[in-house]
Amino acid sequence: MSHGEECVLIHLHHVPEAQDVVPRCPVCYDDIYNQGEKFDCPQCFGTTFDGGVKYAYRAWGIFGDAIDKETFGKRGVWHPVERSLQTEPFPDMWKRDLVVRVNRWSIDHRPLDIEGIYVMDEVNNENIRTGNHFSQNQLHPIGQNADLQMLSEEMPIYNYPIVGQVFHRFDGKER
DSSP: OTTOEEEEEEEEOOHHHHTTTSOBOTTTBOTTTOSBSOTTOTTTTTSSBTTSEEEEEEEEEEEEEOOOOOEEETTEEEOOOEEEEEEOSOSOOOTTOEEEEEEEEOTTSOEEEEEEEEEEOSOEEEEOOOSSOTTOTTSSEEEEEEEEEEOOTTSGGGGSOOTTOOOOBOOSSOO
16 A cells, blocks of 8 residues: 555657657648647547557556645636646656556456546656755656646547556666
8 A cells, every 4th residue: 555556657759759750640640730630539549649659657656636726717616626646756757648547457467447547737756866966856766746637538548558458567668
């Protein structure tokens, strides 16, 4: 229980790192208008990058309740139900990456049932510095935390194969 529960961390292709390396989705991306016509593209899962997901790993995470927030809009007060996540320092997660909360795992680490997919807000990296290591925040990492919002099951990322797949732990090398 001190480790929390196992979850799946999904790092998507993001524009700054992928725009010159990863090709755009051949199914839905339009070179002229720079947007996809298909919201539920099975090739990129709505990311417009071919494959959509850069990597997905199994990790330990502690889920909790996020700070209670209210949003005022023209249709009244909206009170989102949010969660927070504290997880391992690697793999390095970014804002708008995803975490899958798994209800049941098989013996060989295959998700049998998922509770939902959450999108991360700003990810805060925690580290311990033991000397003069200015701006070298990846030398002594101890964890990451972020607020989460659950995605609707209508989002195309729910088509990404999760149930029944094997997810490995991060070993320092991206697969």
